[in-house]
Amino acid sequence: KAGVTQTPRYLIKTRGQQVTLSCSPISGHRSVSWYQQTPGQGLQFLFEYFSETQRNKGNFPGRFSGRQFSNSRSEMNVSTLELGDSALYLCASSLDVGQGARQYFGPGTRLTVT
Amino acid sequence: QQQVKQSPQSLIVQKGGISIINCAYENTAFDYFPWYQQFPGKGPALLIAIRPDVSEKKEGRFTISFNKSAKQFSLHIMDSQPGDSATYFCAAIQGGFQKLVFGTGTRLLVSP
Numbered sequence: 001k002a003g004v005t006q007t008p009r010y011l012i013k014t015r016g017q018q019v020t021l022s023c024s025p026i027s028g029h030r031s032v033s034w035y036q037q038t039p040g041q042g043l044q045f046l047f048e049y050f051s052e053t054q055r056n057k058g059n060f061p062g063r064f065s066g067r068q069f070s071n072s073r074s075e076m077n078v079s080t081l082e083l084g085d086s087a088l089y090l091c092a093s094s095l096d097v098g099q100g101a102r103q104y105f106g107p108g109t110r111l112t113v114t
Numbered sequence: 115q116q117q118v119k120q121s122p123q124s125l126i127v128q129k130g131g132i133s134i135i136n137c138a139y140e141n142t143a144f145d146y147f148p149w150y151q152q153f154p155g156k157g158p159a160l161l162i163a164i165r166p167d168v169s170e171k172k173e174g175r176f177t178i179s180f181n182k183s184a185k186q187f188s189l190h191i192m193d194s195q196p197g198d199s200a201t202y203f204c205a206a207i208q209g210g211f212q213k214l215v216f217g218t219g220t221r222l223l224v225s226p
Contacts, residue, residue: 004157033212043158043203043216056213090157092214100212101146105157 001027004093004106012112018079021109025072025093032074033103034066037088046089049074050097078111086113118206120217127224133191135220137204140185144206144215149178149189152201152219161202162189194224 005024013019025032034046045058049068066076072093078085088110092103119138127133137147146165150158164171164178164187171178177190191198204217 031212033214035214042218043214045213045215048212050212056211058213092157094212097212098210100207100214101148101163101209103160103212103214105150105159107155107157 004091004104006089006091006106006109008109009107010110010112012114013081014114015081015083017081018077019081019111020075020077021089021091021111023074023076023091023093023106025074025091026104029093029095029104030072031094031097031099032068032072033092033094033100034074034076035090035092035105036060037090037108038086043090046076055097081113083113085111087111118204118215118217120204120220122220123218124221125223127191127194127222129194129196129224129226131194131224133194133198133222133224134188135202135204135222136186136188137217138184138186139206139215141206141208141215142185143208145209146207147178147180147187148205148207148214149176150203150205150216152203158203191222194222196224196226198222199224 031050033048048056068074088108090108092105148163149161151161152158175192180187205214
């Protein structure tokens with residue numbers, strides 16, 4: 001079975017722009033979560049989607065948003081990029097809701113904001 | 115309440131030695147404690163996990179020790195190998211939820 005795939009793997013954007021990151025979960029997995037990883041803050045939960053609905057959101061500003069499609073694929077969007085948004089954005093999928101203990105992570109998208 | 119504290123920040127161990135990483139949590143609602151291993155350019159991968167009703171879990175060279183009363187848990191890597199060189203994260207999660215709360219990570223270097 002193919003793992004979680006994320007596209008693009010690397011991205012360079014300018015402050016003030018917006019960006020969309022994509023995540024394809026493992027086939028059959030219906031729950032998708034997003035995490036931000038930075039050297040300073042570590043791994044922080046962004047949000048969680050199941051059945052096209054956001055079930056939980058971390059402590060991030062409204063510039064961070066996401067959505068999930070009927071095929072379970074997910075996208076996250078960051079608007080009005082700031083330098084501090086430079087990070088590795090990780091997507092994780094699990095078979096069903098409430099199975100956070102069995103999440104599988106993708107390789108991440110490395111976003112650099114200049 | 116949601117924090118998981120991890121130490122040390124970095125660790126150098128000789129090949130064949132024991133690597134020990136410690137974590138502590140506050141939220142007693144957490145009921146599952148996984149450890150993740152991350153190599154450069156990769157996402158975290160689940161290594162081993164434990165529930166608080168068990169004091170120890172061993173899988174190959176990796177062992178988790180859990181002290182429920184102290185709200186602490188640790189990862190022991192026996193016979194550490196250069197291939198174990200990676201960043202290790204402890205985490206905690208509350209049953210029925212998706213949100214993993216991660217420790218700050220430990221960069222392990224196993225010298226040949």
